[in-house]
Amino acid sequence: MPPTILLLGTCDTKLPELLYTKSQIETTNTAVLLMDISRTPTTHPSISIPQTSLLPTSPQTPNLSTLSRAEYITTLTPYAVEKVSTLYKAGQIHGILGLGGSCGTTLATSVMRDALPVGFPKLMVSTMASGDVGAYIGETDISMMYSVVDIAGRNRLLEGVLSNAAGGISGMARSYFSRGSRGEDKGVRIGISMFGVTTPGVTAARERLESVLEGCEVYVFHATGSGGRALERLAREGQIDAVLDLTTTEVADEVVGGVLSAGDERLRAATERNIPRVVSVGACDMVNFGEPESVPVRFREEKRVFHEHNATVTLMRTTKRECADIGVFIAGNLLRGAKEGEAKRTKMILPVRGISMLDLPGQPFQDSEANETLFSTLERELEGSGISVRRDPRDINDPDFAVMVADELVNLIRGG
Structure with missing residues (x-):
């Protein structure tokens, strides 16, 4: 036929x-x-x-x-x-x-x-x-x-x-x-979220996964709003078997009002399916806008910390209050839709030294107090939930951090 x-x-x-x-x-x-x-x-x-x-x-x-x-x-x-x-x-x-x-x-x-x-x-x-x-x-x-x-x-x-x-x-x-x-390849399919400021860490994690899990397929999603929505859709459709959600920056845009939000259901699909998942807070130190004139007046009047990523992308550093709201959003969606009594297959790992390239010592978005608010909010909101939250002293782009989070996901995939 x-x-x-x-x-x-x-x-x-x-x-x-x-x-x-x-x-x-x-x-x-x-x-x-x-x-x-x-x-x-x-x-x-x-x-x-x-x-x-x-x-x-x-x-x-x-x-x-x-x-x-x-x-x-x-x-x-x-x-x-x-x-x-x-x-x-x-x-x-x-x-x-x-x-x-x-x-x-x-x-x-x-x-x-x-x-x-x-x-x-x-x-x-x-x-x-x-x-x-x-x-x-x-x-x-x-x-x-x-x-x-x-x-x-x-x-x-x-x-x-x-x-x-x-x-x-x-x-x-x-x-x-x-x-x-011809049938389909049976290798495990892994979704990873990435942004320009988390690319080195994601690249190292992807290479680690491909070297440890023979036959696996790694799908990298650019966290520009549509990328996060695509990750959620494929997870919901069953076309992704595990998630390494290192870059949850779209949540910052959803909470604060940036232009790259993936919507209010970001992080929900993997929760509902309870597939193996390791989550971090990559690039949650920033909110995205277009050219400088596109930044809402209220933010410009507050004299916020801005960084011109290029001629068409302006980044704004998140505050302590916003980081608290981001933490509440992430924790809520990590849990919303979970089946009662089912063991969680999600781990949260927090890179203390920096959550993006711009959040390292000496860089324009380095703000340890805002990060501490984000970390402590996640720890408080997820306490007793069955999702482990762990701090790591390295930054998100440290190669050793990337290998560690990849290995944590492999352990969850293998049933550990």
Whole structure:
């Protein structure tokens, strides 16, 4: 059997373009299921999954055509997600392609994000793809293709874009289809969080893990908000088996109001799954902003300690009060969602000499009092929780510290 593409679009407004794309995919000997995510139901023999089949047959089911665009998207999305998730779990689809303007893109990418795991081929042809697409992609691996012209009538230019999209998703689906048939590597998969100011320590820890755990795979996540969200997502999906969370700096941005927050669920997924995890407080000495003028006025008026990392990144040192709040947040999420009575598989290790490159003696963010507040808060909040908290005299980028935390994680993985 050939691989199958799920083609998403609003058939009430874009049926000719969807049918053309379907025909182009089929020229590659790839099957297509066309799913209608319209506001108004459309009937056509080529529509495999009509809009009406997505909704429950109940007197309470709203008529989508009477709703506003925003209400229609909010109402239809969970039903579309449920349907696509069912198709994926049954192994009936091997790639997904969406076509749309702003509304169609919002709905289709929501389905891609919520119904399908990272690694499943996802492509979105959109009029919105030349701008900031962060809201559509989130922490997933959706590929965006700009339609150049509006998806509103066939012409040579648009047909060229759609033909390329058809070829692209067909190739991705064939690769995914073939990869799945070969089976998966059974080596342990480890997620590590890293920032520029913790890179030496993370690199040494990664090399130690790869040398000690034969066949392991190490995934390094840049702690820029989306990186932390991706780490959480993969842990929740079961695509990560253990975590070395050395760099929890995104918590500082969430608590203080920086631009690189990973949200209020950071550190939750590994807790809920209770997978082996070693956590530290790398780069919790800093909050991230853009160019200097982007720093909120209230912080500039407080005459805080700033460091210009580069022309587009300004760092601000966290205070004792903020470090206390960061400690409470970290401890809370290390415990929130844990199953009652289950032995914890998490260790917290605190590098006393410095928590980043900028927090060493003589460096601009060195502040032993703020660090002490962070450390003591974590010790107090986690006391009696079953999570051990240990201080280490070295700094987070010390090679020996990196080897030690890697070995602690290996011990947890092996059941120690």
